[in-house]
Amino acid sequence: MFKIALDKIDELFAALSGNETLYLPIEKSGEIEFYPYEKDAKVRLDALHTVKSAKDLFFPQTENLMNMKLDGKNIQIEEGRHVEDPFVLFGVRACDARSFDVLDKVFLADPVDSYYAARREHGVIVSMACSRPEETCFCNVFGIDATMPEGDVVVWLDTDHLYWEAKTEKGEALTKTVESVLTDSDSKAVEAQIAATKEIMDKLPLKDLDLTRFTEDEMMNIFNDSRWAEMSEHCLGCGTCTFVCPTCQCYDIRDYDTGHGVVRYRCWDSCMYRDFTRMAHGNPRKSQLERFRQRFMHKLVYFPENNDGMFSCVGCGRCLSKCPIHTNIAKVIKTMGVKEHE
Amino acid sequence: MQVNETNTVNTEEKEFTPLIVAFCCNWCSYAGADLAGSSRLSYPANVKIIRVPCSCRVNPLFILRAFQRGADGVILCGCHPGDCHYSTGNYYARRRMTLLFSMLDYLGIEKGRTRVEWVSAAEGAKFSATMNDFAATIHKLGPNRKLRDLRCEK
Amino acid sequence: MSNTEETLIPKIGVVTEVRVDTPDVKTFRVTAPEGGKVFEHMPGQCAMLSIPGVGEAMFSITSSPTNKEFMEFSIKKCGCLTTWLHQMDVGQQITVRGPYGKCFPVETELKGKNLVFIAGGIGLAPLRSVINYCRHYRENYGTIDIVYGSRSMDDLVDYQEIQEEWCKEAGINVHLTIDREQKEWDGHVGFVPTYVKELGFDLDKIILICGPPIMIKFTLQGLEELGFQKSQVYTTMELRMKCGVGKCGRCNIGNKYVCKDGPVFRFDELGELPDEY
Amino acid sequence: MREINEMLKKKVSELLENGTADRIIGWQAGEFCYDVTPAVMRKDNLDELFYNGFCGANQSKYLIQESLEEGKVLALLKPCDTYSFNQLVKEHRVNREKVYALGIPCSGMLDVDKIKALGITGILSIEDNGEEIKVATMYGDKTCKRTEVLQERCKVCKGKEHKAYDELLIPDEDAPEVPNGEDRFELVNKLEAMTSQERFDFWRGELSKCIRCNACRNVCPACSCRTCVFDNDNSGVAAKSNADDFEENMFHIIRAFHVAGRCTDCGECSRVCPQHIPLHLLNRKFIKDIDEFYGEFQAGEDDTAKGPLTAYTEGDCEPSIVMEKGGEA
C-alpha cells in the first residue's frame, strides 16, 4: 500500500495524466462529472457522486458508429471507429465500479460490442472507497462493499492522505508510472477508516431492502402485480433515471444527415420514453405503466434471470435524488418486494 | 460525454466570404429582390434567397437550422408593417423575431448575425443596399463559430 | 466470437428487381454489389435494412436460403422508412446487416413432420422462406398445407408464385381465401380463422402461423378447439429493433430478446412471457 | 403547517364523501422526509394524503390526463399552480368541468438540493418551524435558515392569491405570506450586463451539462404537446441526444420559444433538472422582454387573455431593438 498527502495530490494527478487522459470528478458550472484532468480544474474527490455515472466513459451518451457517403444511388460506408487511447478513470465509487460488471454482461456477451470492449481494455479504473455515504445509498443490498470497491487500483481518503493499493495487473502497471510521487504506507489508517465507515453504513435507512421476491417469485406473478399501476401513475416518462443510472444500457441508433454525408451514431435511449417501442402500426407498450414496469422488471427480474442472479442495479441512489417526482427503484423494491395481499 | 469523429478544419486560412440566407416573403421582398435584379443593382452572390409565402411562415427552427448548417448570417425580409398581403402576418413575424433575436443575444450569439428588414416590391434599391450592408456587417463579425454544428463542417 | 464490426456495421446491398405485389406491398430483390448474396441465412431469420439518413428497420427475409443468387424482402408500406423503400428503383443501394435471430427449426423439430402454414396478408413474407425451403428439401418433410388469406384478391402477396408453382406442385395443398366476395374470385371467401376450422386439420401436424395479431389470436383459439397443443404451433414476431443483437434493449420481453431469442417462438414459450408484443 | 394539513384532510374527505369529486391528486410521503410523490387517492386510502414544505411539484399538468378520465378529480392548487392551471384551461388542454380545484395556501416550498448544497448530507429527518430548518443527519444535527433553502420560484413568489379555484381551503387574505423580496429579473439583468462572450461562456457551461433527459420538458405544464417536435422523426429536427453543442442550444432555445408567452414562470424546469441548469433564466428572459416590449403580461393570470405571441399592435418595436439593448457586443 502506498500513500500521498492530500496537499500534494496534484502531483499524483499530474503524474497520472502525464501519458494518458485522466478522468476524474471535476466540478464545472456547479455540477460534478468525470472530466479530463487539467491544471486548475476543480477536482471534487469529496463528492459522493457525479451526476452521470462512470458508464459514460465506456458507453458514451453519443458515439459515432460510421459515416456514409451517398452518391446518386450508391452508398459508401466508412467506419467511424477510432483507435482508443488509454485512459485512467479515477475516483469511481464502489457502486459505479460494480456497474461495469453489469454492463460487461451485456456488451461483452456474444457478439461482443467492440466499441465498448475497446474502451474497457484501454481504461484503467482507480476506484475510491466511500467514507461518507448518504441516505440514498443502498449498495450493500447488492452485496457491494463501499469501503472496498472493485477496480484496478483502490484508493482511500482520510483527512490528510490518499492511500493507494493496486489490485490487478493493470493496476500494478499504473502504480509503476506514479510510484515516484507515492510513498509506502501500512494499512492501519485504512482499516480504521473502513471500520468507521461500516458503522455509518449501519445507519443507512435503506440498508435492509429485501430482494428475495425478485429472484424467488414467478416472473409473471411480479409482472401481473396490480401495484405497478399506482407506482407508475405519475411517472413523467422522462429519461432522468435512465440517464443517471450506471447500469441502464438501452441505446438507439440514429442517422444524421450532415449535408455531405450521413453519420450513423448511437446514443442512450430510455425504455421510459413513449417512442421506445413504437412502430408505425402500433406500440406494444402503450401506457407509462407498461414502460415503467419494463424498466424495473428488467433490472430486478429479467436481468438476474439471464445473468446468474446479478441485479441490474447497484444501489448508487442517483435516481433517488434525481427523479422529478421521487419515484424510484427503492420504492419499487419496497412495494413489489412484498407479495400482493400478504 | 460526446464522441465526435469530425475533424475541425481550419477555415480561417481562406478569405472569409460569409454565407447569408435571406428569407423573403413572396409578395413584397421577393418581388423587391426581383426588382433589384431587373434594375441590375448588385449585392454579394453569397446571399441566397429562400422564398416563403409570408414573413410569418419563417419558423425560428429554420433560422437556427441555417446557422447549424454553416450560415454566417440570416436575414428575414417581409412587407412593411401594415402592408402584409395577409394583413397581419408580418406583425406576428415581428414579435417572434424580436424575441428570438433577443434570446440569441442573451445566449451570447453576436447580435448582428440576424436581421429583419421590411422591403416592399418597389424597393429594389433598398433590397440591394440592405443585402450589401448586411453582408458587410457579417464580414466584420467573421465566421459563425458559436451556433454551428461541427458535424456539418466540410 | 463476432463483434460489433460485423453486427452494427452494415454491408451494401443493391436492389436488382422491384416487384409490385399488392397496392401496398412490394418485393425487393437484393444482391451484393459484386453479385451474389450479401450473406447466408436460414428460413425465418431477419435482416436490418436501411436507407442512410432515413432509418433502419428489421425485415424478414422472404426468399429461401436455397436460392443462392439473391435475397428477397416483401415490404408493406406503413411508416417513414417503408415509404422511402417503396420509392426505390432498380440499381439503388441500401445497407443490409444480418442475419438476425433464430430460424424456424427446419432442420430439427420440423424435420419429417406434416406442416401447415397459415398466413394472413403480409404475414406470408417470413413463411414463404420456409415454404420454399421445404419444397426444395421436399423429402425431409411430410404433407404440406398452406392456408393463406387476405383482404382481397389484390392483397395476396406473391400470387403469381402461389398459382404457378405452389398450386401446381404435387403434395402441396394450397387453400386461399379472401375476406369479402369479389367478382373475379372463384375461390373461398371468409376469414382465415374460420377457414382453418372448416378445413379441420389432423392433429399430427405442426403449424407455422404469421399474420395480423387478431388473426393469430382467433386462429389459435380455433386450433385449440380442434385439439392442437400450443407446443405444436410456431409463429414469428415483429417488434421495434435497433441493434439486432440483444443489447439495445428495445425488443426485450420478459427475459427474452426477440431479435436474438426470436423472432420465431413456439406458442407454449410465448405463454410464459409478458404480453407485450 | 400541521394545522393546515389537518384542515386539508378534513376538507378533502368531505369533498370525496359528498361526491363533489371522486378522487384527488395529492401528495404521498416517500422514503425520506423530503421525497414527496404525487399520487391519486380515493376515499379508502385518503389517510396517506400529506402536505408539507416539500410539496412543491406543480401538479396542474397531470390534470390533462386526469380530466380525460371519468368522474371529477379534486386538484390541490397552490397559488402559483393556479397560473398553470388557467393556462391549460385556456389552451383547452384541461377540461375545467372535470376538475374541482381546491385552492390551498402555501408558505413557500423547500428545495432539498439547496439543503444538501449547504453540505448537509445523510439526511434522516427535517423539521420546519417556519423560520428555521432543523435537519437530523447521519453526521449529526444541522440547522439552516428557511429563506436560505426556499425553492427558486418561492423567492420570487407571485403572491398568495389564487387565480382560479372552486373553493379555497382558507381565504387568501388569511393565508401566510411568502417572503419574496427578490427581483425575479435580477439574474437576467446580470447576464444582460455581461459581454456577449461572457454570456456565451456562461450558457455554454450550463447547457453543456444537459443530458437531454427531457425532465424539464416532461414536467413543464406549458410543454403539453402530445408529441414534441424533438421526438417526432418526421419533423426534421428530432434528436435524442445532444450529439453536438448545437443541439443543446437548439433544444433549449426552441423549448423556451415554444413556451414564450405561455410560461407562467413556475420554475419546474429548473427544479427537476438533474444538472441544475438554470433553465428558468431562459424563460424569464422572454418574460422580461415581453413585459418590456409589449407591456406587462403574466401568463395564466386568467384563462382568456390573448398571449403576447398571438397578438400584436401596429406600433410594436422592431427586431432591431435588440441591437440597442442588451450587453456589449
Place this chain on the structure above:
Amino acid sequence: MQKIGVFVCWCGSNIAATVDVAAVAEAVKGEPGVVFATDYQYMCSEGGQSLIKETIKEQGLTGVVICSCSPRMHEATFRKTVEAAGINPYMLEIANIREQCSWIHKNKEEGTEKAIILAKAAVAKLNLNTPLIAGESRVVKRALVIGGGIAGIQTALDIAEAGYEVDIVEKQPTIGGKMTQIDKTFPTLDCAACILTPKMVDAAQSEKINIYSYSEVEKVSGFVGNFSVTIKKKPRYVNSDLCTGCGACMEKCPSKKTPNEFNMGLDNRTAIYIPFAQAIPKVPVIDTAACLHFKTGKCGICQKTCSANAIDFDQKEELITKEYGAIVVATGFNPLKPTKFDEYQYNQCADVVTSLEFERLMNAAGPTKGVLLRPSDQSHPKKIVFVQCVGSRGQSCRDHSYCSKICCMYTAKHAMLVRDKYPDTDVTVFYIDVRTPGKNFDEFYRRAVEEYGVHYIKGMVGKVEQVDGSLKVQASDLLSNDQMVLDADMVVLATAVEPDPTAKSLATMLTASIDTNNFFTEAHPKLRPVESPTAGVYLSGVCQGPKDIPETVAQGSACAAKVIGLLAKDKLLSNPCVAHSDELLCNGCSTCANVCAYGAIDYVDKEVNDHGKREVRHIAVVNEAVCQGCGACTVTCPSGAMDLKGFANRQIMAEVDAICK
C-alpha cells in the same frame, strides 16, 4: 424517390452571359432524384416548353426544376406546361437564376456557383414535394346584404342588376337607414329623402331582391361560396301579405305616448306604427312594450279596425336558413349619444341637441314640420352654437381617437341652412380643425363663412350652463387665446360616428375581424378595401370606417362588383398551398386559430388512430377553401402539427440545407 428533370434556361444572354448554364445542368446531375438535366436557349418559348413536355414523357419524370427567371414571371406558365405533360402542376420548382443571380452578378464563376446552389436547393425542395390538387367548391349564386341603409341598398341594387339574387337583412322595421333621417345633403343641399326613397322603392320592386326587414342574422356557418345563414325574423304582429299599409290602425291606436325613434324622440308615436311615410315595407309593426293588448291583454282596437284582417297577435319569431355565396356587411353606424359629456348638459337641457336631432328639427317631415323651434319652449332660437368633434379625436376613454370625417361638412351645412332660412339667427361654430377634403367641400365651407356669415371659432367649449331658460356657453378661442362666455338659445353637438353595436357579435359570427374601434377590418388597407380578410365577406359603407354618402355609395358599388365577380364563377378553385393539421400531433390548443386572419381553422371532435390507440380528440381542422396559405399558424404550433402544403417545414429546411451545404 422522385425522378427529376432539371432545365436550365439561357434566357438568351440574360442568364447565359453570367452563368455557365451547361455547368449548372452538369452539376445537378448527381443530386438525389435527378435523372435528367439540360440547358436550352429560351425555356419559356414554344420550343422550350415542348422540350419539357417531351422529356417528362420520355424520362417518366415525376417532377421538374426550371432554372430561369423569377417564379413571379413564369411559374404559372410552367405549371401549365408540366400539367399538359401529365404531371401535377405543383411538382414544379423554379430556381430564380436571372433576377436573383445573373442580373446582379458580373463574375461568371460567382454567378455559376450561385446558380448551381439555387438549382440544388430547388431540387432538394422538389424531392419533398407532393402533388397538390386545388380544391373545388360550388358557388351559391345568391348574396346576403346585412344592413339596409344606403350602403346595403346600393350594393344590393348593383348585384341584382347583374342578375343575381340578393337578400337584405335589416333589423329595423324599414330599410333606408340613417340617411332617411337626414334633411339635406352636402355639398349640393338636395333633399336626402328625394334621392334615397326612389332607391328604396327600386330595391323593394326588384325581382332579384328580397328584403327581410325587422330581422337579424342569428348564425353563420360555411365559407366563401357556401355560407349558410340563419335569419331571425322578429314578429311584427302584422301580416305583411295582408296589410295594405292604409294606416287606419295607427290612427285608432290608443297608446300614443312612445318616443318616436325616427324623430330622435322629439315627438311621440303610437304602439302600432310605421316609422315614416315612405317606409319600405310599408307595413306597421306593433311595439309590444307599448301595446295595451300585450301589456294588459285587453284593447285589440287595431285588430278590430283592420279591414284587411292583417293584425295577428299570435305571430311568432321565425327562423329562416338560407345559403349564400357571398355576404356583405353594411351595418353602418349610430351617432354617439353624448350622455357621458356632462359639460355640454345634454342630459339636462332640452335645447342641447345632437346634430341628427337637429336634422329632424329642420326637416319638413320632422316633429316641427321643418320650422326650427327650441325643444324646451318651441320658440325660435336666435343664437345657435355648434360644437364639433364631440366624442371624436379625443384621448379619454369616453372619446374615440378617430376623426368621424363627416361632422365638419354637416355642421357647415346646418349653419348655412339656418342662416339661409333664418338670417336673423346668430350662428357660431367651435372647431378643432375644419376638414373639408372632397369635391366642392372646401368651397361649401367657405360659402358658409363668407356668404352666410357663420362665425367659426377655433376653440373648445368647456362648459354649457342653463341660466334662466337660456344657455351660457363657456369657451376658449385658441387663436386669440381668449376665454369667452356666449349666450345661446340652442347648442348643437356634432357627435361622433360609432359602428353599429351589432358589429362585434356579427364579426364573431362571420369570423371577420374588427379593429379596436369595432370598425370592420379590410383585407388590405390599400389594395382590397372592400373585402374583409375572410374570403366571401365584403364590406360596404360606414361599417368599415366613417364615410359620407357619396363615398358610401361608391364603396357599396365597388363591393357589389367584387360580389358579382365571385358569383359569376361556377366553381371556386382554392389555392392548394394551404395549411394542414396533422391529426395525430395536434394538441387542440387553438393557438393556431388565434393568429389566423381568416377564421380558417375549426375545431372538431374526431376519432383518431394513434399508433394503434383509438380515441376521440378535439383537434384543429383547416378549411382549405378559406385558408389563404400565409403560414402564420405553422409557426405558432409548437408540436409542428400545423404545416403548410407547398412550403412545408421539411421543404424549407431542405432548401436551407442545400444552400448551406
